[in-house]
């Protein structure tokens with residue numbers, strides 16, 4: 001029996017496994033180093049009071065629609081393409097007939113010292129929980145808000161977090177009965193404008209909205225380091241104990257650790273052919289692949305659907321067509337009900353954008369859990385939850 005091995009339980013990996021549900025004559029294995037799947041577009045929302053289950057779901061539940069799929073909790077360390085095998089950190093070696101690599105990216109502080117120790121991040125449920133705990137503990141221990149809340153990076157994650165964080169801190173400060181609650185949110189960006197990867201029009205709409213809600217934006221500001229007392233930029237220091245790093249990522253170290261097995265581009269992403277392959281048996285998809293729209297969940301899902309279709313054709317002894325991808329649509333929340341939409345040359349913001357982003361979330365959830373479960377989660381997405389006992393007690397009164 002043929003063996004299909006998928007590495008990484010993220011957008012691409014889960015989508016591949018789910019799309020293989022009708023494959024009957026193959027062994028299907030998902031290997032991931034996390035029992036939870038991260039729905040990253042909602043992490044900013046969970047970080048500002050939204051439900052944890054909006055952004056974090058058990059991998060096992062998501063792949064249960066593919067009864068043949070077996071989940072192994074382990075980290076993939078090595079690949080040997082000649083032997084068609086993957087070595088895991090638990091000492092096991094798994095052989096494959098077809099392998100899909102979808103390991104995502106990791107945080108990169110670009111050598112800025114202290115950031116790994118003192119800054120917060122929102123790339124996983126664990127990181128979100130750590131940030132929230134810090135925000136609440138500060139209010140409990142110091143009985144005041146921080147001098148400054150700083151977000152490093154004005155990409156989509158920095159902008160969506162920046163547009164929600166101020167209101168959230170004011171809300172929890174009220175629940176903690178903290179009187180002095182002037183809240184200063186600052187987004188620091190090294191490039192000369194915000195949303196550097198999107199159109200200037202989209203950036204201007206976002207900037208206008210951020211100014212309206214009092215978020216300070218500093219462009220051409222490069223971070224040098226962070227200490228316990230503050231964030232050190234090239235030209236000044238910001239006093240703060242709350243820095244959220246959204247700025248840097250780099251490709252999963254798996255590929256550099258297996259550099260003899262892959263051709264990497266200058267960002268260390270894997271160069272794939274027109275079939276998302278590095279050879280006839282190994283596919284690389286999502287954030288790991290050096291493709292035009294790499295770095296987006298939509299891209300990962302579209303490529304996963306293509307690859308699972310391709311594997312089914314190969315199992316049936318048939319050929320399949322080269323991969324083609326349409327331009328993705330960016331939808332960046334800028335308030336609870338508004339978002340910026342940008343697609344090709346079109347950019348607009350407002351309530352219609354907010355409605356479109358909401359529909360995009362429904363589709364995004366449906367892609368990884370099916371419409372029935374997605375709808376139930378989506379209709380609850382305006383509910384809030386806290387683990388902080390002070391906030392919960394204040395809310396009950």
Ligand SMILES: Cc1cc2nc3c(=O)[nH]c(=O)nc-3n(C[C@H](O)[C@H](O)[C@H](O)COP(=O)(O)OP(=O)(O)OC[C@H]3O[C@@H](n4cnc5c(N)ncnc54)[C@H](O)[C@@H]3O)c2cc1C
Nearest residue numbers: 008009010011012033040041076103104286287295296297
């Ligand atoms: C905060 C945030 C917000 C975002 N918002 C959006 C958005 O609104 N829209 C959008 O389109 N994109 C968004 N993105 C980008 C999007 O999350 C990624 O493009 C997408 O997750 C890529 O999917 P993937 O399957 O390639 O990797 P991932 O979804 O990152 O999955 C990788 C998986 O591999 C596992 N893994 C890693 N290393 C190993 C190993 N060695 N062995 C085994 N398993 C391993 C990881 O635990 C993870 O489960 C956002 C990203 C972040 C961080």
